[in-house]
Amino acid sequence: MEDDDDALDKDWLAQACRSNAVEVWSYCLMPNHVHLILVPADETGLSRAVGETYRR
Incomplete structure (x- = not known):
């Protein structure tokens, strides 16, 4: 990845x-990938957040 890609x-x-x-x-x-530690406030927050991020 390039720096601009990382920022985006x-x-x-x-x-x-x-x-x-x-x-x-x-x-x-x-x-070529990312490691994340994410803590959702509810049961569906994690899948929604990651889905929105990588559907772009």
Whole structure:
């Protein structure tokens, strides 16, 4: 990934997590994947946040 891609991915993740009440405890952007520790406020928040982030 390039720096611009990393920034865009972080922005998309932040927006999706905010709109779905998911806390981002930690993340690590790797060249071809990402490691995340996310804590949702409800049972469906996690799937909604990740789905919104990577459907773009």
